[in-house]
Amino acid sequence: MKASKIVVVLSMVAFLAACAENQNSQKQTLGTIIGAGLGALAGSQIGSGKGKLAAVAIGALGGAFAGGQLGKSLDDVDRMKAGQTQQTTLENNKDGVSSTWNNPNTGHSGRVTPTNTERVASSGEYCREYEHEITVDGRKEIVKGTACRQPNGSWRVIN
Secondary structure, eight states: OOHHHHHHHHHHHHHHHHHOOSTTHHHHHHHHHHHHHHHHHHHHTSOOHHHHHHHHHHHHHHHHHHHHHHHHHOOHHHHHHHHHHHHHHHHHOOTTOOEEEEOTTTOOEEEEEEEEEEEOTTTOOEEEEEEEEEEETTEEEEEEEEEEEOTTSOEEEOO
16 A cells, blocks of 8 residues: 555544544544554555555544544653653563553553564664553553664654
């Protein structure tokens, strides 16, 4: 599938998400965009031809809904703890070794696990694939992504 089609689908989802108005709209919008991207990626792995395009669209919509619900539920402390744990885990843990975070005020928690580390030949930077499992109100969501180590030591999520 062409990347341009995925970008169009994600742009439409982002536009629709931006139209939603409530007090948690910023968190929900971020969750919606991330969920749509992951759903589209999952959908792109299914089917072929026109069926593949439909799978991407369905995956994007399903992911947008799930991500929006999860994003709406996370507060600033949840996001801070999740981000700090993700950065520390990517920097210090071996592949397959998890770190966890927990917000006692909300009961939300997560676990970050690096799954694969590779050095990119063209740039020389190290990139790591990871899974971030987040539990909110007993519901678990797993976000899979890739992050690359920046010259300043931080990890930048690239997908």
